[in-house]
Amino acid sequence: NSFPDFTEICSKLNMTPQTLRRRLKDANTSYQEIKDAIRKDASVYYLSKPDLSIDEIALLMGFSEASSFHRAFKKWTGKTPSNFRREHFGVNL
Template sequence: MSRRVYAELTRTPGRFPSIDEIAAGLCINARTLRRRLNEEGTTYLELLASVRQALAVDYLSTSFLEVDDIAAALGFSDAASFRHAFKRWTGRTPNEYRAGAGTAGAGTG
């Protein structure tokens, strides 16, 4: 079930469906989806964070998008929230990560 939810979260980059939308697409109710994810040892929010992290790493490694633009694309309210989450995920700021990934360039972070 978690793989199916992950796939739904990555289907449309920049738009992340709610748990209710995903459940409806799977023809189950949200409560059942939560229970099944819990049985697999995960939650919708953990899967969403995982998708956001993977996309952030990809954007920082392969593009010259500004950190503000990456934050917006990942649904963060502002760049500061994105930087905080990215540092929590990786132990580095987005700009530190980008410098270490060998992609010179843009970003404010």
């Protein structure tokens, strides 16, 4: 539920932060965009599990507050987590 920080990634890749930023920019992405994509995909997976509450999923995704998770998920998908779960998985919680 936590991602390594950018400097740790640079160290593991044997790159300076400037080089990694430049390469990500050349690929039209950023470290934050990559983290968001992973969080979104993992969130969708966990929403398919009816035994997990949305608050539990928020914690699994590294959000300290469910409201932050709701805002981020709505930004990623255009839907709240509960609406997404209901529409895609037929789960009402």
